[in-house]
Amino acid sequence: xxxxxQTPKHLVMGMTNKKSLKCEQHMGHRAMYWYKQKAKKPPExxxxxxxxxxxxxESVPSRFSPECPNSSLLNxxxxxxxxxxxxxxxxxxxQDPPPxxxxxxxxxxxxxxx
Amino acid sequence: xxxxxxxxxxxxxQEKEAVTLDxxxxxxxxxxxxxxxxxxxxxxxxxxxxxxxYDQQNATEGRYSLNFQKARKSANLVISASQLGDSAMYxxxxxxxxxxxxxxxxxxxxxxxxxxx
Numbered sequence: 001x002x003x004x005x006q007t008p009k010h011l012v013m014g015m016t017n018k019k020s021l022k023c024e025q026h027m028g029h030r031a032m033y034w035y036k037q038k039a040k041k042p043p044e045x046x047x048x049x050x051x052x053x054x055x056x057x058e059s060v061p062s063r064f065s066p067e068c069p070n071s072s073l074l075n076x077x078x079x080x081x082x083x084x085x086x087x088x089x090x091x092x093x094x095q096d097p098p099p100x101x102x103x104x105x106x107x108x109x110x111x112x113x114x
Numbered sequence: 115x116x117x118x119x120x121x122x123x124x125x126x127x128q129e130k131e132a133v134t135l136d137x138x139x140x141x142x143x144x145x146x147x148x149x150x151x152x153x154x155x156x157x158x159x160x161x162x163x164x165x166x167x168y169d170q171q172n173a174t175e176g177r178y179s180l181n182f183q184k185a186r187k188s189a190n191l192v193i194s195a196s197q198l199g200d201s202a203m204y205x206x207x208x209x210x211x212x213x214x215x216x217x218x219x220x221x222x223x224x225x226x227x228x229x230x231x
Binding site: 033040041042043045048056088090092100101102103104105106107108110 | 147149151156157158159160161164166205209218219221222223224
């Protein structure tokens with residue numbers, strides 16, 4: 001099973017809503033990532049969890065709150081988002097240590113903030 | 115500082131022809147990995163091929179091969195016998211080997227490949 005599953009695939013939310021994005025992998029990977037991708041741009045790293053601990057936070061606004069409940073699951077809690085937060089949100093996982101381990105990506109959640 | 119450069123925003127290739135997508139990188143770490151990903155319009159990032167900095171031979175995976183020139187810091191992707199389904203955005207990425215856990219993948223700006231029938 002070389003799959004990373006993200007739900008939902010599409011999400012439309014208002015600026016006052018609270019929602020969560022979910023990501024799941026069963027490959028035994030111990031590093032999990034959240035990326036944000038705007039149209040026609042490369043993915044930008046938001047957060048990295050390593051062994052269920054937050055290891056990298058790329059100065060992401062607090063309206064994005066990551067959570068890693070266990071080694072297979074990664075959540076991204078969203079609250080009071082802005083229209084400019086509309087983007088494709090990609091989850092990925094990889095084995096460690098670096099550098100010779102590729103990241104496997106999910107299909108992404110297309111988020112629209114209205 | 116930009117660590118990955120892809121100088122071709124868009125490329126066209128005739129079906130069944132070969133195409134080379136350029137990638138240059140910048141790192142002072144002697145241990146690193148270079149990756150190519152394909153992203154169709156559906157959004158999923160699909161891993162294609164990997165090259166390690168200490169690998170003596172160029173990586174190959176089916177129709178994909180990586181032309182690795184370490185001294186020039188380039189890692190070009192060669193797709194042989196292009197197919198219509200190869201039309202997508204292609205990203206070159208690098209991961210440095212600090213042996214800390216959870217290191218980032220740094221992506222280049224991407225090249226949009228269009229395969230013509």
